[in-house]
Amino acid sequence: MSTENKNVTIIGAGLVGSLWSLFLAQKGHNVKMFEKRADLRSGRAEAGRSINLALSDRGWKALESVQIDKKVREIALPMKGRMMHDLDGTTTFQPYGMEGQAIWSVSRSQLNIELLNAAEEAGVEMEFEVKCLNVDSESGICSFEDREGKNFDVKSDFAFGTDGAYSAVRNSFYRKDRFNYQQMYLTHGYKELEIPPGDGGSFLIEPEYLHIWPRHEYMLIALPNFDGSFTCTLFFPFEGEPSFESIERTGVRDFFEKYFPDATKLMPDLEEVYNSNPTSSLVTVRCFPWVFDDTVCLLGDAAHAIVPFYGQGMNCGFEDCSILIKHLDESGGDWKKALQDFQLERKRDADAISELALNNFIEMRDKVADPVFLLQKKVEARIQEIYPEKWVPLYSRVTFSHNPYSEALEIGREQQELIDKIMSVRDIENIYQKDDFKDLLKFYLQD
Ligand SMILES: Cc1cc2nc3c(=O)[nH]c(=O)nc-3n(C[C@H](O)[C@H](O)[C@H](O)COP(=O)(O)OP(=O)(O)OC[C@H]3O[C@@H](n4cnc5c(N)ncnc54)[C@H](O)[C@@H]3O)c2cc1C
Incomplete structure (x- = not known):
């Protein structure tokens, strides 16, 4: 199988595109990236407003793989839990995970700038204010319009659509036979x-x-x-x-x-x-396939835009990069196989986090203000204290783990059934802190 360097076009130099370009450039491929907006580093782009994102373990892992995590730590602030504010100003704290676990607040534009700088240093060629109009997966030709309104084509071995929730690359395939698409x-x-x-x-x-x-x-x-x-x-x-x-x-x-x-x-x-x-x-996009004629692949929001309530959209897009590079490494240069394996593995996980993100909206806006829900979180924390290996809460499985999102969703459902039973035990608010609680748990967990 050929392991030669490929000519790759990346469309969209947002968070996922910049990171993916860096992954590929570090492997020695020739990467050209095209972005519709002005260069964030030029001072002409709309980088003024500070919009931040929560970065968590899946995102960090991808950043570590391209050795940019240390730089990003310098611009990230840890958030160790939720602080809920009642109408009367009373605040309640709920930790996100175990002692020492946190999610990190990072400026979207600063993170993007760090990724662009690293990608450029690694040899990625970039053009800004160039809009992708269409991608033809059969010929491998991507068509663009530059800032003067002139059209030009680029032919490469592979093209990646990392152009976000309203992807022009994805648009090119709406009429393709058996392309499924849903937007909500x-x-x-x-x-x-x-x-x-x-x-x-x-x-x-x-x-x-x-x-x-x-x-x-x-x-x-x-x-x-x-x-x-x-x-x-x-x-x-x-x-x-x-x-x-x-x-x-x-x-x-x-x-x-x-x-x-x-x-x-x-x-x-x-x-x-x-x-x-x-x-x-706020839009959810689900589509499949993500790979067309073995030459064009959608990644990040272009493949699976989700609502932001689990703080996972970018993290999921970054994990796409970790998983695709794993398949490319394992395939020994067989890109066709790697792309297929990637989309088959990843689709169910993208669907799972999409569902989890929609569910978490209800939790954040409604349930976190509910005393029964807060008690349930305390009971769960106690179960985790007793069975740290066995009982990892859903939030931790999504946020502080690298196991598939689909596994988190499935185990989360089973755990919810159990916790509902445990919460219906009389006097649970007093029992859960006592030693007898261990016996009750043994019964429910069939330990
Ligand atoms: C309010 C809100 C809060 C969020 N909070 C979080 C959070 O806390 N944690 C988290 O992990 N995720 C969060 N997300 C999700 C996160 O923003 C996205 O998942 C992430 O930005 C996806 O990255 P991307 O590179 O795939 O797409 P984008 O960031 O959208 O980048 C796409 C790039 O492609 C360019 N482009 C578009 N069309 C073209 C074209 N035709 N030609 C060339 N270039 C093009 C765009 O200009 C852009 O630069 C949040 C989202 C929202 C809306």
């Missing part, structure tokens, strides 16, 4: 807001947590930035009462003061930021 929007959208830094760049709320203001049908969250600010995101219905539509009529500040009073005190420019930031929608 939530009735909720989101808007980014900001808690600015305090004096001297201090944090006005604790930086070590992901803050949540759960309000049943909607929620506000906040993740820390290095400059002392927090990027807040309001997940809110587009229509109805209340909604983006209704509060624009009745007054944004009035609404915020009523439902997020402690956060609102820290947002002096609320109206200005609210009006200048877009209201964006």
Whole structure:
């Protein structure tokens, strides 16, 4: 089997495209990457707003493989749990995992810049402000339009569509026989807001947590930035009462003061930021195949855009890269086999995290404010303390593990059935901390 270097085109220099280009360049392939937007490093791109993402173990593993993790650690802040804010300002802490485990808040643009710099150093050629129009998998030709509106073609051995949820590469295959495609929007959208830094760049709320203001049908969250600010995101219905539509009529500040009073005190420019930031929608995309004529492959959001409630979209895209490179390494240069094995292994996991992410919206906006749910989390933590190997909570299986998402989903369902039974035991709120709880567990876990 040929292990020669290939000419590869990558379309989309976002998070997944930049990382994938780095993986391939480090293996010695000739990589050209094309991006619709201006170079983030040029100062002309819209890198101004600090939008951050939660990076967790699956993402870190991929970054470690290309030795960029240390650089990224320098721009990432650990969040060791959720901090829930009640209407009256009372806060409740819920750890994400065991002592020492955390997810990390990192600026999307800074992370992208680190990846672009590393990819360029590794020899990736990049062109910005060049839009992909179409990809022909039979001829291996990708068609582009440059910033002057001129069209040109690029022919390569393989092309990867890493051009996000609204992928032009994917668009090229809508009419292809037996290409399945599904797109689903939530009735909720989101808007980014900001808690600015305090004096001297201090944090006005604790930086070590992901803050949540759960309000049943909607929620506000906040993740820390290095400059002392927090990027807040309001997940809110587009229509109805209340909604983006209704509060624009009745007054944004009035609404915020009523439902997020402690956060609102820290947002002096609320109206200005609210009006200048877009209201964006949340889409789930499922499609298959991801590989066309053994030459073109979709990765990241282009293959499987998910809603952001498990903080896994980017992590999943980064894990795509880890898994595809594993298949390429194992295939001894048989790209056709590697691409097929990749899509067959990965599709069920992408579907699983897509489902988990949708479910977690309900958990974040509604259940985390429910005392029974919080008790259930404590009971689960106690079970994990007694059986650390056997009982790994679903959140940890998704966030702090490298086992397949589909396995996490399946085991999570079994665990939920068990925990429902355990939670229905009389006086569970007192029993779970006592020694007798171990006997009860033995019965349920058939130990
Ligand atoms: C509100 C929100 C919060 C999120 N929070 C998290 C989180 O905490 N953790 C997490 O892991 N994930 C999170 N995500 C998901 C994450 O943002 C995505 O999964 C991730 O950005 C996917 O990376 P990508 O490279 O596949 O796509 P993108 O980041 O969308 O990059 C695609 C790139 O392709 C370019 N492009 C598009 N079309 C063309 C074209 N025709 N020609 C050339 N270039 C093109 C785009 O300009 C862009 O640069 C969140 C998403 C949202 C919406």
